[in-house]
Amino acid sequence: MELFRSANIDWLGKKWYFLGFSLIFSVAGxxxxxxxxxxxxxxxxxxxxxxxxxxxxxxxxxxxxxxxAAANIKDATVQRISDVGGGALGNKxxxxxxxxxxxxxxxxxxxxxxxxxxxxGYHDSGFTVxxxxxxxxxxxxxxxxxxxxxxxxxxxxxxxxxxxxxxxIYGVAAVVAVFHDTLITIGFFSLTNQEITLxxxxxxxxxxxxxxxxxxxxxxxxxxNLALNRRDKLADLVNRSINxxxxxxxxxxxxxxxxxxxxxxxxxxxxxGFSFALVVGIIIGTYSSIAVAAPMLVAYQDWRAxxxxxGKRVALPAAKVVRR
Numbered sequence: 498m499e500l501f502r503s504a505n506i507d508w509l510g511k512k513w514y515f516l517g518f519s520l521i522f523s524v525a526g527x528x529x530x531x532x533x534x535x536x537x538x539x540x541x542x543x544x545x546x547x548x549x550x551x552x553x554x555x556x557x558x559x560x561x562x563x564x565x566a567a568a569n570i571k572d573a574t575v576q577r578i579s580d581v582g583g584g585a586l587g588n589k590x591x592x593x594x595x596x597x598x599x600x601x602x603x604x605x606x607x608x609x610x611x612x613x614x615x616x617x618g619y620h621d622s623g624f625t626v627x628x629x630x631x632x633x634x635x636x637x638x639x640x641x642x643x644x645x646x647x648x649x650x651x652x653x654x655x656x657x658x659x660x661x662x663x664x665x666i667y668g669v670a671a672v673v674a675v676f677h678d679t680l681i682t683i684g685f686f687s688l689t690n691q692e693i694t695l696x697x698x699x700x701x702x703x704x705x706x707x708x709x710x711x712x713x714x715x716x717x718x719x720x721x722n723l724a725l726n727r728r729d730k731l732a733d734l735v736n737r738s739i740n741x742x743x744x745x746x747x748x749x750x751x752x753x754x755x756x757x758x759x760x761x762x763x764x765x766x767x768x769x770g771f772s773f774a775l776v777v778g779i780i781i782g783t784y785s786s787i788a789v790a791a792p793m794l795v796a797y798q799d800w801r802a803x804x805x806x807x808g809k810r811v812a813l814p815a816a817k818v819v820r821r
Contacts, residue, residue, distance in 0.1 A: 500747055508787055509732045509795060515788035519677060526684015534687045539574075539694035539770075540630075542644070544637035545595040546607035549578070549628040550615070552588045553598045557621055560597030562591060570594065570610060574692065576766045581795070591767075607631070644698045651702055652676065655709050663716060670793035674785040677706045678778060685777045686770075696771040705777030707753070711746060711786040718742050719794070731798050735791050750783040810814040 523748055530536055540547050558575050578589040592611055610630050632640075636744045650674050659668030679701060688691055718738040726734060757779060761772035 500744045501740065502744075504743050506736070506740055506743075508736050508739050509792060512792045514639060515784075517794070519681075519785075519789065522681045522684060523677070526681055529684060529687040530549070534690045536683065536687055537690055537692050538638075538641070539692035539697075540593045540595070540632050542637050542641045542693070544593055544632050545593060547630045547632075548592045548594070548608060548611050548626060549630075550590050550592060550611070550624050551627050552590065552624045553622040555588055556590055556605070556624075557600045558590070560619055560621055561592070561615070565611070565614050566617045568610065568614030570614055578765065578767050640695065644695070647698070647702060648679065648705070651705055655705075659713070659716075662713075663720065666794065666797050667716050670790045670797070671709055671716070673793060674712055674790035675705050675708050675782075677789050678785050681781050682774055682778050686774070691770055691773060694770055696768075696772050700771045700774035701778065702770060704775060704782050707779065708782030708785060711750065712790045713784055714742055714745065715739060715786050716793055719791070721797045732795050735795055739787055739791060746783060746786070750779060754779045 518531055551802055556577075556783050558577065562573070565575075572595050574593040574595075576591045576593070578591060594611070608626055610625055624750050652675060655675070656668040656672045659671050682701060682704065683693070686697070715738060718741055719735060722729075722734050722738050738763075754776070757775040760768060761776050
């Protein structure tokens with residue numbers, strides 16, 4: 498199925514608009530990370546206690562926060578565990594206490610502090626503490642370190658694969674595009690002050706693979722066109738390759754986006770961070786395959802042409818031939 502059978506869009510002609518778009522969101526995210534919200538991490542990484550509370554009727558989160566504040570429990574995060582049908586599951590709340598909270602030093606103390614605060618200050622309905630999970634500061638640092646390594650190793654592995662599958666410049670362009678996607682996605686979390694948890698890290702690693710796959714599809718078409726039309730101007734060849742894969746990109750990315758959008762809208766608070774990362778990541782990942790990775794090949798070719806001796810024609814390295 499082809500939605501754009503004869504598309505003829507000059508993507509490379511719009512590269513400066515794309516560069517401006519990427520710079521705006523990248524710089525905004527970096528400013529937020531370094532000077533505003535930082536990287537808002539959840540209990541998984543910064544340590545603390547997550548207490549699951551079952552209420553007799555649908556709770557009012559503002560009243561829960563007021564009750565906790567009145568008991569001098571500061572910086573607590575209240576998240577609803579909701580289901581679409583609004584059943585008993587929707588009456589649960591997860592109250593996350595960061596390690597900095599004075600009462601949050603042990604399992605029993607954290608539980609007692611929340612129970613006492615709700616008993617004294619929350620009168621909308623009865624409640625029962627169902628589960629208490631504690632992440633210590635050492636475990637939080639270890640999880641942070643392992644999440645960083647997982648992201649780094651995934652990028653390194655993809656770079657090596659593309660180096661052997663295509664050429665080094667293709668791998669570098671793809672990894673830069675994926676790093677661009679990750680930076681903007683984390684920047685969105687910082688700008689909106691949403692916590693990054695282990696499930697969000699899983700979503701980021703998912704979008705790394707998704708973005709890389711989309712980029713490889715475009716690169717593979719560039720490789721095929723290079724083999725057939727070596728004398729064509731590279732910018733024209735890259736534009737043609739992007740246009741030829743445009744239908745596949747829109748269909749695949751569009752259907753995936755609709756799926757994760759439904760997850761974001763109807764999935765409830767527990768899946769909110771995971772689905773938000775995928776919503777942002779799929780948009781940015783699809784965009785970067787066209788607007789970041791492919792133009793880098795042309796920029797690299799232009800740089801090589803300027804460095805070459807006068808009169809010598811320099812072509813973009815073709816990908817390695819794969820025998821089937």
